[in-house]
């Protein structure tokens with residue numbers, strides 16, 4: 001599988017504030033990468049480096065094996081970008097915006113752009129400045145995808161879109177890109193959306209990658225178990241492989257990694273028993289990892 005993005009040990013500060021701290025991130029052709037993290041985690045800063053909008057201060061950024069700052073033509077001609085701000089020329093009509101964007105991209109697929117306009121029910125005659133926030137997001141999304149870029153970078157694509165559009169259209173766009181053997185990297189606050197759309201997930205926290213891997217491997221790597229102890233604990237008892245514990249007294253709910261057998265063992269050693277276990281949700285994993293550890297974990 002062709003490697004499309006290679007970010008190695010990228011750090012970036014704004015003033016005294018560390019926005020990215022030793023971030024490594026890789027993306028291959030035909031895969032969908034979901035980037036999640038709280039406000040200020042560094043997602044937008046990472047994405048901007050891929051487009052050459054920020055220059056790597058330390059570390060390296062390669063996209064299509066090119067440096068996006070030194071070779072913007074080589075990178076941007078093959079990339080589509082939906083920025084967080086959705087900057088669009090206000091005075092244009094939607095159809096003018098499409099023609100304008102087309103002028104930058106010889107690979108523009110006018111039929112695809114028209115089909116997307118129709119599926120969004122977006123009026124081509126409407127002025128950009130008259131669009132609602134959601135319509136603006138839709139127009140910006142079409143402008144980013146209709147030239148069928150080899151790499152599609154979407155910063156919070158669902159922001160402003162209603163649930164139906166998100167589920168029916170955004171998902172379809174992302175899947176189409178991946179099915180064509182192209183790559184999508186998107187950031188999101190919505191973990192259910194990331195679980196639905198991504199092949200790979202990367203969790204960022206305070207400028208660092210906390211966890212990164214194939215979504216199914218990440219999911220399989222963590223469980224949530226209910227545990228009952230004989231003894232009453234005021235504070236969460238120390239359990240090997242436990243990342244987060246909630247509860248009190250004798251009953252605790254634990255998000256943990258590693259094998260179930262190993263976990264049963266450590267609970268037994270503390271005089272308890274595991275009542276039940278299930279795979280942890282991405283949200284539980286994220287909260288446990290972001291809350292606990294500063295160490296990056298490779299899940300795949």
Ligand SMILES: Nc1ncnc2c1ncn2[C@@H]1O[C@H](COP(=O)(O)OP(=O)(O)OP(=O)(O)O)[C@@H](O)[C@H]1O
Nearest residue numbers: 014017018019037038039040041042043044045046
């Ligand atoms: N141009 C800038 N000048 C100063 N600080 C910045 C700048 N851009 C980002 N930052 C800071 O860098 C950190 C990371 O910001 P970034 O926008 O990358 O986070 P994010 O994960 O995209 O957050 P959000 O989900 O809120 O969009 C934040 O602390 C932010 O305040």
